[in-house]
Amino acid sequence: MNNPFDKNQTQNVGEFERAVSVFSGLMLVGKGVRRGGFSGILQLALGGMALARGYTGHCEAKRIFNETLNEKQGSQKQGQAALDQRYSHMPMDSEVHSPDFESKSVDLPDATPMGHENQVGARGTPSANS
Numbered sequence: 001m002n003n004p005f006d007k008n009q010t011q012n013v014g015e016f017e018r019a020v021s022v023f024s025g026l027m028l029v030g031k032g033v034r035r036g037g038f039s040g041i042l043q044l045a046l047g048g049m050a051l052a053r054g055y056t057g058h059c060e061a062k063r064i065f066n067e068t069l070n071e072k073q074g075s076q077k078q079g080q081a082a083l084d085q086r087y088s089h090m091p092m093d094s095e096v097h098s099p100d101f102e103s104k105s106v107d108l109p110d111a112t113p114m115g116h117e118n119q120v121g122a123r124g125t126p127s128a129n130s
Helices: 015-035 037-056 060-086
Strands: none
Touching: 015 037
């Protein structure tokens, strides 16, 4: 089990959060001592956790939450990149229906050179039949 007071742990709680944790921990411990009973013990426990979080600057719940969030964002970025790559060769609707290309004499330009541009009959070059 992790030692909660190990100073070698990475700090993932900012200075302001640490100060708020210490202050709220002291408040909860004080209320727990005055109240007593089950709810007092619960307040003591929560206050102790807040004090430990403020003292060490490390919060295990925050670490787990950030790791889960980063994994989710990473998988979403990979999925979006795959979609972007999948449809990147397709012309946009505004390009296809542009008034510039309504005339039959105008061809859509080749957006991606494929190596056949210099061959006879390739788009934009005179064909043998013309």
